[in-house]
Amino acid sequence: MKISKYKYFNLTIHILAWSVVLFFPYTISSASDQFKVGPHPGLYFTLSGAVHCIVFYANALFLFPKLLNRTYWLLYTISAVILIFLSYQVKFYFIESWFPDALQDFVPWHVLFSSVIAFVASVFYSVTVEKIRADKMQKENEAMQLGMELKFLRSQISPHFLFNTLTNLVFLARKKSDRLETWLLMLSNLMRYMLYDAGKKISLKQEIEYLESYVALQKLRFGLDVKIAFVAELSQEETNCSIEPMLLIPFAENAFKHGTGYVDQPYIDINLTVKESVLVFKVMNKFDRETDTTKDEISGIGLSNVRSRLISLYPGRHELVIHADKSLFSIDLSVKL
Numbered sequence: 001m002k003i004s005k006y007k008y009f010n011l012t013i014h015i016l017a018w019s020v021v022l023f024f025p026y027t028i029s030s031a032s033d034q035f036k037v038g039p040h041p042g043l044y045f046t047l048s049g050a051v052h053c054i055v056f057y058a059n060a061l062f063l064f065p066k067l068l069n070r071t072y073w074l075l076y077t078i079s080a081v082i083l084i085f086l087s088y089q090v091k092f093y094f095i096e097s098w099f100p101d102a103l104q105d106f107v108p109w110h111v112l113f114s115s116v117i118a119f120v121a122s123v124f125y126s127v128t129v130e131k132i133r134a135d136k137m138q139k140e141n142e143a144m145q146l147g148m149e150l151k152f153l154r155s156q157i158s159p160h161f162l163f164n165t166l167t168n169l170v171f172l173a174r175k176k177s178d179r180l181e182t183w184l185l186m187l188s189n190l191m192r193y194m195l196y197d198a199g200k201k202i203s204l205k206q207e208i209e210y211l212e213s214y215v216a217l218q219k220l221r222f223g224l225d226v227k228i229a230f231v232a233e234l235s236q237e238e239t240n241c242s243i244e245p246m247l248l249i250p251f252a253e254n255a256f257k258h259g260t261g262y263v264d265q266p267y268i269d270i271n272l273t274v275k276e277s278v279l280v281f282k283v284m285n286k287f288d289r290e291t292d293t294t295k296d297e298i299s300g301i302g303l304s305n306v307r308s309r310l311i312s313l314y315p316g317r318h319e320l321v322i323h324a325d326k327s328l329f330s331i332d333l334s335v336k337l
Contacts, residue, residue, distance in 0.1 A: 022049045047094050048111075051087050052118035058083055059119055064126040080119060087115040142312060168220050183220060186213040194246075204279070204337070205239035207248060208232050208272065214249060215270065218256055226260055227267035234274035241277060241337040244313050248272070250306045251283045251331050258329060259285025279335045287329035310335075 025042030059080065067076040091111050165187060172180040190213045193206070215230045222228070255268045269284045303322075310318045310333075317336040323329070 018053055022046050041099055044094055044099050048091050048114065051090050052114065055083055055087050055115055055118045056122040059122040060126045064123065084112070084115045084119055088112050165217050165221055183217070186216055189213050190217065200245070201242050202245050203239065204234070204241045204243050204274065207243050207245070208239070211248060211252060211270070214252060222260065229268070230270045232272040238274040238277070241274065243279070243337060244309065247306065247309065248281055250303060251281070251333070254303060255283045255285040255329070258287055263288050277337045279337055281333040282330065284328065284330040286327060287324065288327065
């Protein structure tokens with residue numbers, strides 16, 4: 001629908017522009033003077049305008065896209081010269097056959113120059129249209145890329161995380177624990193968010209609830225083996241701020257991936273604050289580069305994707321600092337919401 005409206009608007013602009021050109025003599029002159037524009041009668045001016053219109057669109061719709069954009073420079077140049085020469089011949093025929101009285105004031109270069117002007121205007125128009133088309137395609141490609149990255153991030157939830165969580169839930173079911181329903185709801189909400197809610201911009205409250213569910217299930221998974229802290233400080237009004245989906249979770253996932261396992265006395269600290277519409281998100285975990293066996297290509301791609309999403313979605317409105325040494329890995333992210 002939007003495309004049709006754009007084409008209709010574009011067509012209307014072209015019709016109006018050429019109507020002004022073709023009927024220009026009849027707005028500045030009178031019938032007693034043959035609607036002359038300079039030495040030429042108004043009818044000749046209109047006919048010449050029609051020729052210029054043909055030159056304009058012959059280049060814009062055929063020569064430029066078919067030849068120049070395919071780098072057929074020589075053929076394009078020859079075709080352009082022929083087109084301009086033919087337009088000159090047609091206009092000369094109009095004067096010679098229909099307006100012989102105007103031959104005494106006929107200046108060949110003036111007639112040729114007007115055709116050249118029409119052709120040059122067509123080139124500028126074609127270049128502008130091509131640039132708009134290229135920019136639009138680039139934006140569409142960027143949007144598609146972001147969509148693919150989001151789908152990729154959705155797929156990054158660890159099978160080990162799900163397996164261990166489900167195993168723990170089975171254990172709770174056997175014990176007939178009262179906590180089973182709560183944990184199942186958390187897992188259900190987490191999966192629903194990833195599959196359905198993450199396809200659009202969401203409220204900060206939803207993102208935090210997803211983080212809370214994720215952290216809670218990780219606590220169920222690791223028990224007392226990993227010290228886990230998650231703190232979110234923000235006002236009720238700030239929870240309604242909108243944020244791009246799954247922007248924060250990859251950092252938390254990365255912390256659990258690399259901050260557990262063979263790390264001595266592992267701990268993961270996640271802190272989120274919002275003040276004056278500026279989100280500050282910090283994640284810190286112990287890290288042992290020598291014994292870490294979970295570092296793989298997928299993990300690197302995940303963080304790389306988040307970085308590229310931040311650049312595309314919050315240009316000039318975010319700052320991301322990643323620090324890693326032998327024993328500590330941390331990220332500091334600030335985003336202007």
